[in-house]
Amino acid sequence: MNIQLLQWGLVSFTIGLILSLPLAAVYYDNSPPWAKIFNNPRKLKSAHTDFFMQAFAAGFVYLLEWAAKSEFPLFIVIPLIFGTICNPLILLIEATSLYRSGFAAIFYRFLKSTSPVSLLFAWLAISVYFLxxxxxxxxxxxxxxxxxxxxxxxxxxxxxx
Incomplete structure (x- = not known):
């Protein structure tokens, strides 16, 4: 089994938990320092939720492997792990103003063009593999x-x- 799926799922889940702190500061405390960093609270909330969803997805794929008593090939696992972390990271970057200029803008454009495609590929490959x-x-x-x-x-x- 690909234990990496559970490990990266746990990383994604932990990031989602950590994001609950600035989310509470922005939504409930109306904290100006946090509001300056996260100027788009809606995207922050989406990132928080998406990290949890991706953690669930990684655990689900691990359970599929376990139930089938087989291991997915790396060409499925690597794009899935990449998308599990980077797809919600897109939303987190959009919650700030960093994605507009500098190195963060280049990194953001790279993630925006590769992460959704990698997740789509991984889930289509899993569907073909199982369904x-x-x-x-x-x-x-x-x-x-x-x-x-x-x-x-x-x-x-x-x-x-």
């Missing part, structure tokens, strides 16, 4: 329905303009 054909077809049908709805709405907006 039977009829559930994969169901997921494909849901995705196609969503794309059709988006296309229909975009077409409607373009014709109205």
């Amino acid at each position: 039977p054909l009829y559930l994969m077809l169901f997921l494909l049908l849901l995705v196609l329905t969503g794309l059709l709805i988006i296309w229909s709405c975009k077409r409607k907006v373009i014709t109205e303009a």
Whole structure:
């Protein structure tokens, strides 16, 4: 089993717990020093929640491995771990004004372009690895329905303009 999934899940969970302190300072204490650092409290709250969700996801994947009595290949585990930490980190950086300039802006753009894609790849690979054909077809049908709805709405907006 990939114990790294549990370890990084624990790191993500701990970061989520630590973020509850500035979150409380910004939301409940209206602390000016914390409000200067985290000028977008909504993104701070999203980052706090997303760290918890990613910790749960890493634990869920570990349980999938354990139940199947097999180990995921590293090409699935590494993007999953990368996305588990970096995806909520995007929201945390957006909670500050750091993402607008300097090295943090470059780092932010790098994370924004790689982290969601790595998570999407990892979860699609896990789905292909585990799901039977009829559930994969169901997921494909849901995705196609969503794309059709988006296309229909975009077409409607373009014709109205």
